Amino acid sequence: MVTPVRVVIALCLVAPFVALLWVGSYAKTDPAFIGIPFFYWYQMLWVVVSAVLTMVAHQLWQRDQRARTGSGKGGGSR
Template identity: 85%
Template structure:
């Protein structure tokens, strides 16, 4: 397993860990513009999850291109 694939895995697992660890965000304070912490924390993770998924996808594409290049170079 390459370091890039480890980073991809971490990008995809982080949102699950953050959301499954309910005790870390099951509170009302600090409120943000009147919205309790419990809700805005979860909505923030929607945005963070999107960014991490896009990052993982781009890293995956880069890794696949690099593997194809190495494979083509070795075949010659």
């Protein structure tokens, strides 16, 4: 079943793939950050952003599962 929460979860998980597979958007050297070309620091920034988005997606998924099982009794983390 597609719900708004599941759409947000999907966007959180797909965004890093789209951002990093679209190489033409970041295949350049400027702007440099502390001497590091844009190409490298952009990818390293996405490591952190991806971790945060995955954490958000996980929290939303758990909340959605608790809401589906009622008040969260007897379920589990699945």
